Amino acid sequence: MVLQWDVIGDAEQSVLADPVRLRSVRRLGGAGPDEAFDRVAMLVRMLVDAPLGVVCLVDAENQYLAGQVGMPEPIASERTMPLTHSFSRHVVVAGEMLIIPDVRVDPRTRGNPSIEQLSAISYAGVPITDPDGLVVGALGAVDHEPREWTPSEITLLTELAEVCSSEVCLRIARATAEESRRAAESAHHQLALLTDLTESLAATMDLDEAMRRLGRIVTAQLADWCVVTYADEPKGAPQVSAAHRDPGRAADMARLATLAARSRTDLEAIMRATRRDGGYPVRRLDGSAKLRDQLTDAEIAELAMAAGLGSSMVAPIISPVHRLVLGAVLLVNGPDRAPFSAADERIAAEIGRRAGLAVENSRLYREQRHVAEVLQRSLLTELPQLPGVELHARYLPAQDGAAVGGDWYDAFAQPDGSVMVAVGDVSGHDIEAAATMGQLRNLVRGNAYGRDDEPGVLLTQLDQALCGLRVPASATAVLARVRQSWSGYSISFANAGHPPPLLLLPDGRVQVWWIPPEPLLGLPPHQARTSTVRYVPPGSTLLLYTDGLVEDREQLLDDGVARLAEVLRTSAVYPGDELCARLLEVAPRRSDDIALLLVRLTGEVAPG
Structure with missing residues (x-):
């Protein structure tokens, strides 16, 4: 029935295909029986005495019989009819009631195939509207003979159409609420997924x-x-x-x-x-x-x-x-x-x-x-080859931080034959800490080289230099001078808030060199720092290290030092490189940088 579609025209077709109206129709469901609307269709037949009663929902291509009584098969079961067979589409297009005593003579409907297929001769249809007042379908009564529809019948149809419109509005409201709920759940799910992904990738x-x-x-x-x-x-x-x-x-x-x-x-x-x-x-x-x-x-x-x-x-x-x-x-x-x-x-x-x-x-x-590691390595000392002293050192960056930090070690020979050794820790785990560490190491070297002062004096002068030069350093350090003596070696050292040195004796005993604590480097100058002197036999091993090797938030520092001392004692027989590797395994977790310096005193006793 192409001719019938042409009669509708583009303007009327645009009404049927209006996306806002179609959204309401889709929210009401497709073809299939609906108990509530079937009851309304039954009331139409009983109250208006019409052989066919229908509740039609109309989309852009079909009409769906949400409610029906009196329709022949297969339409009664399939509940779908093309728009070429629809009288209700004219109600949707016009947006108002349509009363036709004889559809065979009305120019809008006289070519409709339903006249022959359903013996539809007379039609009365009333709009069914959504919450926005858009017409989604029609409540219709159909007779097999020409008929003048009375005012009371039209009133009954209008009231029943209002019942259908109320049901339509209620169902659309429910569908809208369900769509909103699903959309909220979907948005929450998506947000949760992306949040989990972002946090996991960032970790x-x-x-x-x-x-x-x-x-x-x-x-x-x-x-x-x-x-x-x-x-x-x-x-x-x-x-x-x-x-x-x-x-x-x-x-x-x-x-x-x-x-x-x-x-x-x-x-x-x-x-x-x-x-x-x-x-x-x-x-x-x-x-x-x-x-x-x-x-x-x-x-x-x-x-x-x-x-x-x-x-x-x-x-x-x-x-x-x-x-x-x-x-x-x-x-x-x-x-x-x-x-x-x-x-x-x-x-x-x-x-x-x-x-x-x-x-x-x-x-x-x-x-x-890579840049940080290159910088860090460039700032650390290449250990010298010295007679009677075997040096080994290690530096490891924190695993959960940057690959560069403020931990450092140093060793250099003095003109008088003594050896200066140092280990320190500048606050921070970043490029700035490494840069400050480089300044501090160079100041230690420049301040100590060529002088025979004891380490306490040298650290006191270093405090003054840091303050006077406005170097923004806050650091712990141990500075020691190793000399050969008539009995072996003398080691004088000063400790600025640093963990205590350990000494492994030839007989396997380990000494922990605790001394009264003194302030960190870089604080305002205070009283002169002290030096402590210890005499040790040949074959001893001095260990200097930073706190990353022994600190554990769940234990006291003393426990970490004791654990390190035990490993040093039980691993004394290993070569220097392997001993360093075993000592590094003591660290409870790699949350801080680690530097250690191993000084093995292997030389002969100097002649008296």
């Missing part, structure tokens, strides 16, 4: 670990399984990580990642969707067949099918600095789960952006760490 600078965490989070909350391909540089070699919601498939996912890393063809197939014109935010892949066809490796395809291939999508990992694609996140749901939605696409795009930020953060961290 590590290791790129491989970051991508493993990403896989665990998205498979727990968004997809059944995923494959993440990434490179830490725009043209770097890609790495692959894979995860599945089912922990029992961890081995399969590891194998899939290994194979995919070798198969550049398959990786490029996954990433190709993100490389056109700089990369799409997200590309949907429709169904398992399309994804399977992109995989050339038979074992990869087999593993993917076993993991479950339903709907899938690819989100690019884009560098926020270079605006280049660094990889992609392939998200896959099994065939038993609903396809990814538009909301899932948006959150996948955000996952890709945050993964790109994690890649950049990791790259920048590695660059900064």
Whole structure:
């Protein structure tokens, strides 16, 4: 009935297709019987004495018989009629009641196929409206003969249409509330996922670990399984990580990642969707067949099918600095789960952006760490080769901080044959602490070299220099001078708020050189610092170290020092390098920098 559609015209068609009106119709459901509206249709037949009573909901293409009585099969069961057969569409278009005694002679309805198929001769229809007053359908009465509808019948139809409109408004309100609830739940879920992802990625600078965490989070909350391909540089070699919601498939996912890393063809197939014109935010892949066809490796395809291939999508990992694609996140749901939605696409795009930020953060961290390590190493002393004294040293940055800090060690020979050794710790774990440490070490050297003063005097003069030169240093330190004596060695030392030196004697005993505490370096000058002298036999080992080796928030400093002393005693037989490695294992946790200096006194006693 093309002619009938042409009669309606574009203006009337636009009313039927109005998106706001159609949204209300969709919220009321599609075809199917509705008990409440069936009762209204029955009342129409009883009260108006019409053989056909209908409650019609009209969209842009069909009318749905939400309520009906008297309709023949299959319409009575299917509850759907095309608009070419609809009288109610004219009520929707006009937005008002439509009363037609004989549809065969009315120019709007005389070609309607329902005249022949339903023996519909007379029609009375009243609008059914939504909460905004838009007409979503009509309550209709149909007779098989020409009929003059009386005012009382029209009034009854109007009242029953009001009942239908009230029911429509109530159902739309419920549907709107349910949509809002679901939207709020979805927004909360998305926010929780992105919050978890952001916190997890921010907690590590290791790129491989970051991508493993990403896989665990998205498979727990968004997809059944995923494959993440990434490179830490725009043209770097890609790495692959894979995860599945089912922990029992961890081995399969590891194998899939290994194979995919070798198969550049398959990786490029996954990433190709993100490389056109700089990369799409997200590309949907429709169904398992399309994804399977992109995989050339038979074992990869087999593993993917076993993991479950339903709907899938690819989100690019884009560098926020270079605006280049660094990889992609392939998200896959099994065939038993609903396809990814538009909301899932948006959150996948955000996952890709945050993964790109994690890649950049990791790259920048590695660059900064390398620079910091080079700086730190350049500031630390290359230990001299001295007769009768064997020197070993180690420096380790904190694991949970920057790779540079204020811990330092130093050793140098004096013109008189004595050896100066020092270990110190400037407050802080950053570039500024390292720079201050370099200044302090150079001041110690410049202040001490060529002078025969005892360490206490030298540290007193160092305090004055730090204050006078306005060096912003706050540090602990132990400075010691080692001399050969008639009985072996004499060691004089001064301690500025630092952990006590340890001395391992040839017989295996360990001395802890506790002395009354004195202030840190860099504080306003106070009374002169003191020096302590100890005489030790050849074959002894002096250990200087920073607090990162012995401090533990859950224990006293004395306990940490005792633990270190025990390791020093039990490991005395090992060579210097291995002994240093064993001593470093004492640290309870690497939350602070560690520096240690091992001084083995191996020389012959100087002639008297």
